[in-house]
Amino acid sequence: MASNMTASASASATQLFNMDYEEFIALLFTMRDLAITQFHRIPGSAIVTRYIKMSYQHDPARSAIELCLVIFAIRYLLAPKYSTQKKNFVKLRDDEIDELIEDWAPEPLVAPLTEFEQEQVEKTPVITGPTGPKVKLANGRTVTNLASANYFNLAGQPALAESAIATLRTYGVGPCGPPGFYGTQDVHIDCERDLAEFLGCQDCIIYAQAFSTINAVIPAFAKRGDYIVADDKCNFAIQKALQLSRSTIRWYKHNDMDDLEKVLKKIDRESRGRELTRRFIVTEALFEDGGDVADLGTIVKLKFQYKYRLILDETNSFGFVGATGRGLTELYNLPATDVDMIVGTLATAFVGGGGFCCGSKEIVHHQRISGLAYVFSAALPAMLATTVSEVIKMLRENPENFIVPLRENIKTFHAALAKTDMLTVTSSPLSPVISFTLNTKKEATVAEQDRMTQDIVDECLANGVLVTRAKRIALPAGMAKGPSWFGWDPAAAIKIHVSTGFTKKECEKAAGIIRSAVTKVVGRRR
């Protein structure tokens, strides 16, 4: 009975299963038919059906490839977005952050002054009233001023002051806008034209600040991957410009033309087969460190030979080097157009302000939108531009009134300083900034040299002569010299700024005072 029951139960289960299976299949077919009907209702479904039917074409391999492609596309479309930028920070918990903040003791933004620096700050002479050959100090004394770059003694000239005041009345103090944005006035265009004509260039552009001129000019043209070959004694402004340019920089030994050619040859060799890049040679005309003159003749020859562009910084030579003050190109009897970019200052001999860059029309035009200091700085005050134009006019009319007496005074100083063997004049007889180094029997350390030059400056001031010395820009603490630091580390020297405002007698007297100060300080060490 029991077994019979079991048998009948199992039979009914099979029957049930069979029935369910058939029903299930029937259900599936119904659903499929339903799906197909629904699918046909979707617009465009006929195209898809036809496409799939046609695409198979008894070619399973090709169909598989296409199917893979479609699967890839769907996967690609559904993948979530992610960043490939590597995050270089560690995720910290809140308590860790608090702990770090508690531990952190900020370093001073500026290191405390050393004793020597403090002394220099205290001793800095303060001039009251206008500058000139003789200046009045804040302590009431009147001293001979050999520390201002007032080479033609035009700083206090009444005619220039009057024209400046007249401009001030018409144009106001400053244009208060960048040159490309309402800052350009007719006097700027006149001044640019005057400078270009004076130098014999196609065009000229004025910058509002002398230091930032070269900083704008070099990065406007040189970019990553470009080559810049530079003299290794270039001044601080040029070094900053080179750094900003992001270019590949090669140095040649100071004024060593054989080394320059060697560097140019090396670049030529290693850049073969590479994309052509822009190439520049950068040099100062009259070097700030040392005061010697660049060998422009050879540099221009090499630049044409190796197809480079030449950027010449005439900051320390424009206006007084050359027979009529047109700078180094005049001295070497070269047309100014041989140099691609001549950069100079209008703040020294021209008693105005700002700087300029002369070159071809294209070179100047490019800077009007790419020279950062031109685009983003307010334009030069109008009265400075008219003053520069006036000085250029005076220089063009009778250059001998300015250049000849300046040369005479430089000569007087050179002759007077040659009387002692305790110093060596390093600057060229063309340079109105006479710089000399000290001759000590024993090699002096950098700190000792700074100490001695400072003592000489103090001694001269005590005897009524104001001179300056070369100062270095100290290496920031914790920074190694090299990779990312372009510094300014000139030789320890005394700098005498000669002016036409002195008679021969005054020059000799001042030179005598300087000489005796040198004898006293260096002699003490010997």
Added chain:
Amino acid sequence: MPEGGPARLHSGSVSKGRRRRSSSIIYVEPPETMEQLSDQVALPNLNANWVNNKGAWLIHPICIAGLKIFYDTIPGVSQETSWTLTNITYMFATYLMFHYVQGIPFEFNSGAYDNLNMWEQMDNGDQYTPSKKFLTSMPILLFLLSTHYTHYDLTFFVVNWMALMSVIIPKLPSFHRMRVVMPWSQPIEEVEGEDPP
């Protein structure tokens, strides 16, 4: 002054990492230095950002339709050839634009993008962004269309498939910043500047 002194890691030279091992033909662009990164973000990247602008997607179907119409108007060109030519032209143009040309035509970033092609510049190098998805699906769609209308002829299929692969493979995330060095390619080894004196 050091003659051939230590490589400078400042702005001037690209980092020492940008130097190919002589034996390897695959080269992966190293990450940017701090200076390069700051130059990259100095101004918006106008070269790559336009792909996210309004209408930038629409121009692709328009261009494809234009190409198709252009090839159809040439007498003697069959439908098969016309589709294949449209496909090849589109693939070639996008390869040139997204994968071949490196850098930026504008000088806003001091050359900080010089080593990256447009695909790598897009969306700051992020993967699977909407624009990248669109620009990847476009050639796939065009390929499927062109194989369909070439009636699955094997020759046309192979030609179209190769054209498609030339634009799909460089788009893959695993090929990001990767270069295959061919005998005729320019040397990747970077020239180095020198320390200041």
